[in-house]
Amino acid sequence: MILTGRSDLPLDKDEHSRFLPWLIAFMVFLSILAVAGMLVLNATASRWDVGVRGNLTVQIVPTDDVAADEARLNEVLTVLATAPEVARYDALDEMRLIRLLEPWVGPSIEKGDLPLPRLINVELKQATSFTAGGLGARLSERVKGVAIDDHRVWLDRLVRMIETFEALALVVLLFITMATVGTVVFTTRTGLAIHREAIEVLHLIGAHDDYIARQFASRALGLGIRGGLLGLVLALPTLWMLAHLAASLDERLLPDIGFGPWHWALLLAMPVTVAFIAMTTAKVTVLRNLARML
Amino acid sequence: MIPENDEPIVRFENIGLRYGLGREVLKDVSFALAPGSFHFLVGESGAGKSSLLKLIYLALRPTRGKISLFGHEIASTPRDDLSALRRQIGVVFQEFKLLNHLSAFDNVALPMRVARAKRKDVDRHVTELLAWVGLKDHMQARPPTLSGGQQQRVAIARAVISRPSLLLADEPTGNVDDQMGLRLIHLFEELNRLGTSVIIATHSEQLVERLGYSQLQLTDGRLAIIPGRAEAASAVAASAETAAEAEEIQNQHPDSRRVIAGEEDLYENASGVESYL
Numbered sequence: 209m210i211l212t213g214r215s216d217l218p219l220d221k222d223e224h225s226r227f228l229p230w231l232i233a234f235m236v237f238l239s240i241l242a243v244a245g246m247l248v249l250n251a252t253a254s255r256w257d258v259g260v261r262g263n264l265t266v267q268i269v270p271t272d273d274v275a276a277d278e279a280r281l282n283e284v285l286t287v288l289a290t291a292p293e294v295a296r297y298d299a300l301d302e303m304r305l306i307r308l309l310e311p312w313v314g315p316s317i318e319k320g321d322l323p324l325p326r327l328i329n330v331e332l333k334q335a336t337s338f339t340a341g342g343l344g345a346r347l348s349e350r351v352k353g354v355a356i357d358d359h360r361v362w363l364d365r366l367v368r369m370i371e372t373f374e375a376l377a378l379v380v381l382l383f384i385t386m387a388t389v390g391t392v393v394f395t396t397r398t399g400l401a402i403h404r405e406a407i408e409v410l411h412l413i414g415a416h417d418d419y420i421a422r423q424f425a426s427r428a429l430g431l432g433i434r435g436g437l438l439g440l441v442l443a444l445p446t447l448w449m450l451a452h453l454a455a456s457l458d459e460r461l462l463p464d465i466g467f468g469p470w471h472w473a474l475l476l477a478m479p480v481t482v483a484f485i486a487m488t489t490a491k492v493t494v495l496r497n498l499a500r501m502l
Numbered sequence: 503m504i505p506e507n508d509e510p511i512v513r514f515e516n517i518g519l520r521y522g523l524g525r526e527v528l529k530d531v532s533f534a535l536a537p538g539s540f541h542f543l544v545g546e547s548g549a550g551k552s553s554l555l556k557l558i559y560l561a562l563r564p565t566r567g568k569i570s571l572f573g574h575e576i577a578s579t580p581r582d583d584l585s586a587l588r589r590q591i592g593v594v595f596q597e598f599k600l601l602n603h604l605s606a607f608d609n610v611a612l613p614m615r616v617a618r619a620k621r622k623d624v625d626r627h628v629t630e631l632l633a634w635v636g637l638k639d640h641m642q643a644r645p646p647t648l649s650g651g652q653q654q655r656v657a658i659a660r661a662v663i664s665r666p667s668l669l670l671a672d673e674p675t676g677n678v679d680d681q682m683g684l685r686l687i688h689l690f691e692e693l694n695r696l697g698t699s700v701i702i703a704t705h706s707e708q709l710v711e712r713l714g715y716s717q718l719q720l721t722d723g724r725l726a727i728i729p730g731r732a733e734a735a736s737a738v739a740a741s742a743e744t745a746a747e748a749e750e751i752q753n754q755h756p757d758s759r760r761v762i763a764g765e766e767d768l769y770e771n772a773s774g775v776e777s778y779l
Binding site: 216218221405406408409410411412413414415416417419499502 | 585586612
């Protein structure tokens with residue numbers, strides 16, 4: 209029917225379906241923004257995750273006995289040197305610690321004024337199936353007063369926040385789909401009512417329900433594709449603008465996330481998906497209505 | 503779905519029909535039509551002729567009773583299979599029911615397209631048939647631009663285009679002049695000769711009298727079957743002692759001889775029909 213361009217029902221002259229492409233364009237526009245947002249958040253989360261996962265900080269809680277603290281530090285360093293999963297480690301000396309604290313306690317403190325923990329930055333080998341708990345258990349077995357911070361708590365909170373936004377975007381997508389389906393159902397039902405007599409004739413001369421439903425489905429597909437492309441044309445410049453705006457705001461928090469080919473494919477698939485939703489909805493609506501006929 | 507041998511093409515058993523809570527329009531209607539039969543459906547306006555036809559072309563379900571078409575009992579036939587049965591029935595609706603947005607050509611082509619006929623065949627058959635009913639120059643005309651008679655011929659062409667096993671016509675000659683009316687009846691007779699069973703609902707006593715086929719007579723929702731002259735004659739002939747008696751009866755009803763003998767000259771005008779059929 210699409211190929212021959214011939215239809216037994218004058219669906220292309222229906223006034224009531226004229227607004228459908230615009231509505232679908234709006235839906236596609238929104239869904240592209242929602243999906244793009246989801247992709248950005250997802251990429252951000254995994255970048256943070258990768259950036260932090262290979263690192264942990266070993267902290268040696270200070271006591272009054274400076275010599276003993278030094279001995280514990282050496283003990284820890286010995287363990288780290290022999291640990292198979294450790295790629296690199298770096299013990300911060302006291303002067304660097306004091307410099308790190310300067311913004312809070314001022315420039316006047318000297319070595320020994322404050323009980324400062326000793327910190328060791330540990331970088332792990334990428335390929336190990338390491339758990340922070342394993343290394344931590346081995347360290348605290350050998351040395352007393354050692355704490356390990358793998359930044360999980362901090363990262364988990366951020367990831368949870370991002371997941372919440374992603375869920376929100378999914379809900380938006382779901383609503384968009386429902387609104388599209390509802391609109392197409394309404395449009396199709398109106399079409400069925402308008403062409404009731406012609407449909408009855410087709411039915412009586414032996415047209416199968418599929419034959420009639422296909423005409424509505426191809427019409428909905430055509431309108432859906434038109435609307436989808438319109439939505440895509442509107443969404444892409446908007447997306448480009450938003451990306452530039454975000455990049456200029458804070459480059460450190462939101463690293464410049466280039467979309468890969470898969471991401472573009474997903475965004476370009478949105479109008480096609482919406483068009484197919486429109487087509488299927490129209491078909492199912494017609495079939496359900498016709499099933500009531502004798 | 504070809505009917506088995508001797509299986510009636512239409513069988514009604516104790517059919518009753520009422521619309522909503524109204525009075526019964528059809529009452530205990532029972533009959534069986536043999537394949538290849540030709541019947542007139544007669545009765546006053548409101549006697550239930552159109553309702554009876556609607557039951558046959560599956561636009562209505564009876565309130566009670568059992569209908570079988572081509573050997574299939576309708577009530578127990580899956581809905582999906584009904585469209586195949588409908589495709590074997592050609593209907594000339596009283597109000598034509600042409601699709602006004604389609605050309606005469608496309609209207610006539612519909613049953614073939616619905617049955618997924620090849621485009622080449624559709625073009626050839628539709629062109630020939632429209633030419634035969636005298637609408638060669640109006641193929642691309644939309645029904646609203648055609649006269650009542652022309653619309654009726656489009657409707658008839660649509661009903662017969664796919665050579666149905668059963669042809670139902672509701673007042674098919676009401677809007678055409680006598681000559682065209684006769685021509686259309688010849689078309690129906692020609693189809694009937696080729697195996698199509700025909701039921702024509704009509705008010706024209708002249709037509710019924712002239713052709714002498716069996717009648718399904720509806721009176722206030724009740725059906726009576728009046729045998730045609732051919733059947734009457736052959737029934738008498740069978741019981742008659744000699745063939746001479748039968749001959750005598752036929753001579754008393756000269757019109758019946760045409761039906762029995764199938765005189766070819768009356769089909770002169772219909773000669774083009776067989777090529778498309």
